[in-house]
Amino acid sequence: MKQLARYLLLAGAAAAFLVPVVLGLKVVVQFPYGRALLNSAVIAVCFTALSTASSALAGFGFARNRTWWKDGLFLVVLATLMVPWVVTLLPQYVLFYRLHLVGTYWPWVLWGLQGTPLQIFLFRQFYASFPRELEEAAALDGSSRLRTFWDLFVPNSKPVVAVAAVWAFILVWGDYLTQDLFYLSNANGTLLTRLTDLLAAGGAPGVYGLPIVLYAIPPIALFVVVQRHIVRGVVTSGIDG
Amino acid sequence: MKRRDRAEALAFFGFTSPWFLGFVALGAIPLVFSLIISFTSFQLYGFHDFHWVGLRNYRNAWSDSRTVASFEDTAVITAIIVPVGVVVQISLAVLLNSTSRLRGLFRTLLYLPAVIPAVVGILLIWKGVMVNDGGVFDTVYHVFRPGVYVDWLEQHARLVLVLFMIWSTSGLGMLVFLAGLQNLPHELRDAAAADGATSSQILRTITLPLLTPVIFLQLVLGLIGASQMLIQPILFGSGEASPFFNAPQTGTDVLPALVWQVSFQYVDYGRGAALGWMLFAIVLAGTLVLFATTRRWVYYASD
Numbered sequence: 001m002k003q004l005a006r007y008l009l010l011a012g013a014a015a016a017f018l019v020p021v022v023l024g025l026k027v028v029v030q031f032p033y034g035r036a037l038l039n040s041a042v043i044a045v046c047f048t049a050l051s052t053a054s055s056a057l058a059g060f061g062f063a064r065n066r067t068w069w070k071d072g073l074f075l076v077v078l079a080t081l082m083v084p085w086v087v088t089l090l091p092q093y094v095l096f097y098r099l100h101l102v103g104t105y106w107p108w109v110l111w112g113l114q115g116t117p118l119q120i121f122l123f124r125q126f127y128a129s130f131p132r133e134l135e136e137a138a139a140l141d142g143s144s145r146l147r148t149f150w151d152l153f154v155p156n157s158k159p160v161v162a163v164a165a166v167w168a169f170i171l172v173w174g175d176y177l178t179q180d181l182f183y184l185s186n187a188n189g190t191l192l193t194r195l196t197d198l199l200a201a202g203g204a205p206g207v208y209g210l211p212i213v214l215y216a217i218p219p220i221a222l223f224v225v226v227q228r229h230i231v232r233g234v235v236t237s238g239i240d241g
Numbered sequence: 242m243k244r245r246d247r248a249e250a251l252a253f254f255g256f257t258s259p260w261f262l263g264f265v266a267l268g269a270i271p272l273v274f275s276l277i278i279s280f281t282s283f284q285l286y287g288f289h290d291f292h293w294v295g296l297r298n299y300r301n302a303w304s305d306s307r308t309v310a311s312f313e314d315t316a317v318i319t320a321i322i323v324p325v326g327v328v329v330q331i332s333l334a335v336l337l338n339s340t341s342r343l344r345g346l347f348r349t350l351l352y353l354p355a356v357i358p359a360v361v362g363i364l365l366i367w368k369g370v371m372v373n374d375g376g377v378f379d380t381v382y383h384v385f386r387p388g389v390y391v392d393w394l395e396q397h398a399r400l401v402l403v404l405f406m407i408w409s410t411s412g413l414g415m416l417v418f419l420a421g422l423q424n425l426p427h428e429l430r431d432a433a434a435a436d437g438a439t440s441s442q443i444l445r446t447i448t449l450p451l452l453t454p455v456i457f458l459q460l461v462l463g464l465i466g467a468s469q470m471l472i473q474p475i476l477f478g479s480g481e482a483s484p485f486f487n488a489p490q491t492g493t494d495v496l497p498a499l500v501w502q503v504s505f506q507y508v509d510y511g512r513g514a515a516l517g518w519m520l521f522a523i524v525l526a527g528t529l530v531l532f533a534t535t536r537r538w539v540y541y542a543s544d
Contacts, residue, residue: 054259061256066249077260080268082524084468086500087517090510091271091278114263145252174358177472180485181505196360200484209365216361223356227349231416 033194039183040173040191043108047172050112051119052165056157058115059123060149064135074124081117093181107182108172116171119164126160127153159229166226170219191215279514298515308516311499315520318399318470318495322406323463327456329407330414335444337415338422348416355412362409363476364484368394372401394477398490402477410466414459421455422448453539461531468524471497496520 028034062074096102130153138148179190195212223230254261279299282292302308333351337344354362371377372393378401382391393401425448433443449456475498478487486506489498496516504513 054263058257058260061253065253065256067246067253070253073257076264080264082465082521082528083268083272084497084500084517084520084524086469086471086497086504087275087514087521088268088271089501090504090513090517091274092267094274094510095267095271110263110267113259114267115260120260145255149256170356170358174360176358176360176484177475177501192358192360196364196484199360199364209369212361212365216358219358220353220356223352224349227352228345231348231419 033191035188036191036194039105039188040179042105043179043190044169044172046105047108047112048165048168050109051115051168052161054113055115055119055164056123056154056161057149058120060127060153062120062124063127064130077117077120089181096182102182107178116168119168122160122164123157126157130156159232162226163229166219166222169222173219174216275514276518278511279518281511283510283514294511298512299519301512302516302519307494308499311494311496314399314492315467315495315523318403318406318493319464319467321403322467323460325403326407326411326414326463327459329411330418330459331449331452331456333411333415334418334422335448337419348419351415352412354409357409359409359472359476363405363473367401367405368477394479394490398477399492402474402490402493405473405477406467406470414463417459418452418455421452425451450540457531457535457539461528464527464531465524467495468520469497470495471501474498475501496523 025038029038031037058077062070062077092107093102096107101107134152135148138152143151174192176192176196180193180196183190183193192215195215199209199212280293280295282294282297337347337351340347357366369376373379378393379391382389391397429447429451430443433447434440438446474489474493474495475487476484477493478484478489478498488502489495497520500513500517500520503509503516
């Protein structure tokens, strides 16, 4: 009972602390590009978090599971890399259009849930390198697959998660055409589409150059922070094997 | 044993279900749908124009001068970018591998262009400072031919696009080759050096042959990457206020960009889908050809 009371108290405190933040967001939205910034942030966070989580799960499944078809299915994952984006882009647009999802955050939520082949590859290579004894010990203790994953594998995955998350963020943050196409009907757009249209219309960079340089800083900064792990990830993934 | 197998299978599906659902809903089904509408005259806003036209979209592609020019652009640009890119990546990796100090710094600097969003890289850097009037290209050119005016984007669009693509995509390949180099055994090279071989001999006869698996990987990835060259020709192109409606410059009208234009500017989805599938077929064929030639020139250390 006491535990419950403690958690309720904490939740109440968190809510109280968050109220100013939410109100602040309402003010930000009234700034000229506030809405666009909010949109950019939401789709970036959604896609990054969801795709990293989904790819981690899938990578774990492809790496540690003991079924005879898992490697064949993994080849299918890699084969999807070969399909040009423009081939599936159009039907996806038709699909989202018919479902009235154009101009919402849903496309990025769904793409995030799907994961990306490169992230799945990263996680699979990483999780495949763990020793078998780890899982066998956990199985002896009677924990389920999910438990094993969550308790044993995830805590040790921090560098790979960082690389995968940063990679996904860089991908979605700069993806102008997707944002323009799937957000076109929304007058507020995303920060990237608004800034790009300004820049393209203005001829020489001039006064519109600075905002978009500022926009480019987050991915570059994130990259600099994790670049050491990227190299290690490439080396240990045995790409040349 | 049976129950355990079933449990394993269930666990597998559990872990891969988000990916699998996404793959079916956003990957496989759109792929099939795209194939189907490539045989129709589908327009987005209404199914009333949904007539089955068979291979007309495919046949028209050969008679349409713009599409044929696009095939040529795609072939030429890909044939340049992929091999030259690999050469650049290997050169940078070898250079980087031979240094001991400041390697991290140079690695970061060389990878930086790959991290810059395409919009910033093209609109701000290349269009704004490199190929504009009085920009870097002009300055270098005027050292050799002063007084001659060159509009780089109009006259040499292919060169600009090729240079941009190599500049912005070599970073990752460089890392891959660097990893490959570091995984090579030292003994062969040390023995050769002890026998008095020069470093270029070592490079040619030992390092490169041992690297052929990585070269093969990068060639395949490069081919796939070239087929995704969608945003770059559009951003380099000229047109309306929003780059969404840009037309690529002459000579850089590669297939992915053409599919985009046909689909979303001319709203001719059937034709766009047909072109997209032709692109897919080309990529598949190219990859298969590369795979078929591996025995000839790829040397695996396990042989």
